[in-house]
Amino acid sequence: xxxxxxxxxxxxxxxxxxxxxxxxxxxxxxxxxxxxxxxxxxxxxxxxxxxxxxxxxxxxxxxxxxxxxxxxxxxx
Numbered sequence: 575x576x577x578x579x580x581x582x583x584x585x586x587x588x589x590x591x592x593x594x595x596x597x598x599x600x601x602x603x604x605x606x607x608x609x610x611x612x613x614x615x616x617x618x619x620x621x622x623x624x625x626x627x628x629x630x631x632x633x634x635x636x637x638x639x640x641x642x643x644x645x646x647x648x649x650x
Contacts, residue, residue: 591622 591599599618602611611617628635 591619591626595622 596615596618599622600614602614606614606617
């Protein structure tokens with residue numbers, strides 16, 4: 575995936591989130607704090623990797639998810 579940075583240059587995005595995004599996501603949401611996390615940093619890394627996979631391949635990953643609709647169920 576390509577992304578235009580603040581400097582105007584295109585960068586190729588990977589499924590590996592950078593450390594800044596992981597650290598930011600490791601700050602647990604209120605509902606996550608209530609149930610706790612053994613390793614918020616690892617949890618954040620996995621969440622961001624899975625999110626990148628869904629972004630890069632929405633059709634392929636939709637078939638693996640129980641939380642997504644089928645193409646027939648999606649609005650036109």
